[in-house]
Amino acid sequence: MARTPAPGTRRRILEASAKLFGEQGVRAVGMQQVIDATGVGKSLLYREFASKDELIAAWLRESDAQWWEQAEEVTAPHSGDPARQIMALMEFFQASVREPDFHGCIYYNTSSEFRDPAHPGRQEATLHLKGLRNWLRDMGAQAGAEDPDALADTLMLVIGGLLANGEVLGVDGPARMALATAELVLRQHCPNALAGAAL
Amino acid sequence: MARTPAPGTRRRILEASAKLFGEQGVRAVGMQQVIDATGVGKSLLYREFASKDELIAAWLRESDAQWWEQAEEVTAPHSGDPARQIMALMEFFQASVREPDFHGCIYYNTSSEFRDPAHPGRQEATLHLKGLRNWLRDMGAQAGAEDPDALADTLMLVIGGLLANGEVLGVDGPARMALATAELVLRQHCPNALAGAAL
DNA sequence: GTCTATAGTGCGATAGAC
DNA sequence: GTCTATCGCACTATAGAC
Structure with missing residues (x-):
């Protein structure tokens, strides 16, 4: 019918x-x-x-889910080695920034477009970034970090800088140093992590 | 009349x-x-x-000039000690992010609002950030960095992360780690920098 | 003040599944 | 043919650039 x-x-x-x-x-x-x-x-x-705001929020929610799926794929091979999982995620970030159609991090970007903490889009963006920070902290703790919060905050520095600068200044410089810096930081916080082998 | x-x-x-x-x-x-x-x-x-775009560009140009004035003030006391000048600038960034009315970096923010490289606002923003990176590279070179470009790119990572995360996730975490990370990076690149004394 | 653009609403026409 | 999902357009109201 x-x-x-x-x-x-x-x-x-x-x-x-x-x-x-x-x-x-x-x-x-x-x-x-x-x-x-x-x-x-x-x-x-x-x-x-029902509204543009709702579409924005749904887009970010969806992107968050997809992002975590990819993150899962990328880190799964190193299950049981949290330090290496962190580095795998950093490599994933580096690769994302190097994609030819990289236009910056949608979460940082949306946050800068909507300053009102009550805006649905900003809330989704904040949630995503907090989720990422929590993942880094938990992995850091598993990797034996003495101060997992400090490690997470520091890695967020590297990630935020990579994404922010990658969009504005071009990708080469930031992407070149992000991995080495992450590794330096990780070794600093986790005495026994990434033992022996190079990246 | x-x-x-x-x-x-x-x-x-x-x-x-x-x-x-x-x-x-x-x-x-x-x-x-x-x-x-x-x-x-x-x-x-x-x-x-003549137009909003022109106002945006003028605002950023003006802000850039004022920012460099402040940067000059902050680094002048350490003239002759480039590594310490870099750290003074990092402290200045940290303090900016901690200001109660901090709303993110206007250059990163404007870049994320205007993706077209031809937009006057974006051009000013890019200019500012390139100028900052150049200053870091030159200071790094004076401080004896083996690879001043790598040092500058790495410090830009820390700065970008501090500003981006400070706006979204709140200032405490990022601001807490930015200085220590900058110092770590600086010591890494400049063997003889910041000799002896603590920050 | 003018002209354009945008978010959002509502309705008649149409395109398909049965 | 019938019934409904969906399109396309006209419309309002608001806001923006200039």
Whole structure:
């Protein structure tokens, strides 16, 4: 009888949003652009996402989930060796920054576009970054760090600097030093980590 | 009997812009807000700055000049000891991030709001950050760094991370580790730097 | 003040699944 | 043909640049 709801609409909207928001920034992209890019109608877009803010938040939530999936893939081979897992994640960051279509970290970028802590997009961004910091702290603790919080904060320095500078100054310099610095920091905090072998 | 142009109009506009742009971000602030905040008329504003983009660029240029003045003040006492000058600048960054009205680095923030390399605001931001990196490289070279470019890139990692994370995650963690990390990096690159004394 | 753009609403037309 | 998902467009209201 009735027409079947097209599957994957939400996904298509999110993918188009991810591309546009990621490349140009959130405030620079209008809902009309999202509509044009998806071919979806305005009514359907607003049925899926009640407002632009909600779309922004959903995009970041989705990206967070996907990011952690990739992080899992990248660190899994080193399961049981937390220091090496941390380094694997740092390599993953380095590779991301080197992607030709790298346009900066969507979480830092969105935070800088929305300063209000109550903004849904900013909240998702903060959640992601806090989650990352927690992961680093927990891994650091497992790796025998004497002060896992300090280690996590320091690695966040390296990560934040890599992502921020990579976008503005070009990727070569920051990406060149990020791994070595992370390793230096890691060895500093975890006396027995990364024993022997080079990276 | 023509009225004399009020002096300092341009300055007043720039000061109001600095406050608004800095606190809320550039795209979040309309020209009307700048007008309301200065009390200046629309025509006068547009006589001083032909467009919003030009105002953005002028604000960043002005901020850059003021920033270097402060940097000069902060590093001058250590003239002749480049490693300590670098550390003084890092302390200056740490203090900035700890200011109660810290809202992130205006250069990183503006870069993330305007991705087009041709945008005047982005160009000023890039210029500032390149200038900073150059200063670090030159000081590093004077301090005896074996690879001053690597040192500069690494310190930019710490600075970028401090500013980016300070805005999103709160200032305590990043600020706590930035100095120690900078010192670690500096000692790593300059064998004879910071000899003896603690920070 | 003017003109454009944007977020968001609502409706008639159309495209498909049965 | 019927029924509904969805498109496309017209519309409002607000805000922005200039």
